[in-house]
Amino acid sequence: MPQPIRPVAARRMLDLALAFGSGGILTLMILCNGTVAGVTNGHFASLAAHGTGTVAALAFLALLPRRRSGAGPGRAPLWAYLGGLAGAVTVIVGSIAMNSALALSGMLALGLAGQTAFSLAVDRFGWFGMPRRSPDLRDAATVVLILAGCLVIIFGGTGG
Amino acid sequence: MVFYALAAGMLVAVSRGVNGRLALATSPLVASFWNHLVGLLVLIAVGLAGAGLWPERVSAVPVWAWAGGSLGVVFVASGSWLVARIGAVLTAMLVIAGQMISGVLLDILRDAPGSGWARAAGVVLILAGMVVAQSRK
CATH class of the missing domain: 4.10.860 (DNA Excision Repair, Uvrb; Chain A)
Structure with a gap:
């Protein structure tokens, strides 16, 4: 790779900034897809997002210069191609939960809990071929502070 | 219902892990492409099985709302890239x-x-x- 070697801290900051920015993209995405769902229905909103997304991904692949891969551990196993299955099931599971007696705030909080717990296991046990990481005190403090902030916004922000 | 809400959160992490694994062997954008194509095929199958493919009010969707899919491509690619890194x-x-x-x-x-x-x-x-x-x- 002809890239200059950046200090680890600067690289980490860029990665964190990218993750943070992608959260902003997620908000806009949900606004768009939620609007489509409001006019039509949840299934069509997801169908439309995946259809236009497939076309957009092909366009990006055609327009952007190909990055050489090869650093990865050989061919991907077949299951690695099935990420979209989880996405499609999420829509169905999410709409079941959404139409339940559970309030939206409770659902959001449980969703965060599920995502965090599962992510901890992915890191701890190296699931999906990811590098194993043991969470340290800094990671624990990050999780506690960010989740606490979310809960304050989710539960404190409603009905006020 | 508590189970479904928890499961929806877990599935977000599952798909990020699965797409991240594909990105390791290919590239984040290729992983995002497969994610969307496979999801599309599943949703078409669900539509053919009964949910329907083309609701009446499609023409009433505001133009800007169609950007959701493209934003999703960027979101999935970025997550697949980051999960192995951080x-x-x-x-x-x-x-x-x-x-x-x-x-x-x-x-x-x-x-x-x-x-x-x-x-x-x-x-x-x-x-x-x-x-x-x-x-x-």
């Missing part, structure tokens, strides 16, 4: 932080009801978490 937990936390803070901004812009103090306190906690994440070991 880990599943940190990726999830920073994505959630970005989602929450941009959501608060959007709510303020749209004049949605809500407590200003709760929003401010929540944003401060989230920012503190991000400072800790970036701090030296």
Whole structure:
């Protein structure tokens, strides 16, 4: 790779900034897809997002210069191609939960809990071929502070 | 119902892990492409099985709302790239932080009801978490 070697801290900051920015993209995405769902229905909103997304991904692949891969551990196993299955099931599971007696705030909080717990296991046990990481005190403090902030916004922000 | 809400959160982490594995062997954008194609095929199958493919009011969808799919491509590619680099937990936390803070901004812009103090306190906690994440070991 002809890239200059950046200090680890600067690289980490860029990665964190990218993750943070992608959260902003997620908000806009949900606004768009939620609007489509409001006019039509949840299934069509997801169908439309995946259809236009497939076309957009092909366009990006055609327009952007190909990055050489090869650093990865050989061919991907077949299951690695099935990420979209989880996405499609999420829509169905999410709409079941959404139409339940559970309030939206409770659902959001449980969703965060599920995502965090599962992510901890992915890191701890190296699931999906990811590098194993043991969470340290800094990671624990990050999780506690960010989740606490979310809960304050989710539960404190409603009905006020 | 508690189970379904928990499961929806877990599935977000599952798809990030699965797409991240594909990105390791290919590239984040290729992983995002397969994610969308496979999801599309599943949703078409569900539509053919009964949900229907083309509701009546499609023409009433505002033009800007069709951008959701393209935004999703960028979102999935970025998550697949990051999960192997900074880990599943940190990726999830920073994505959630970005989602929450941009959501608060959007709510303020749209004049949605809500407590200003709760929003401010929540944003401060989230920012503190991000400072800790970036701090030296």
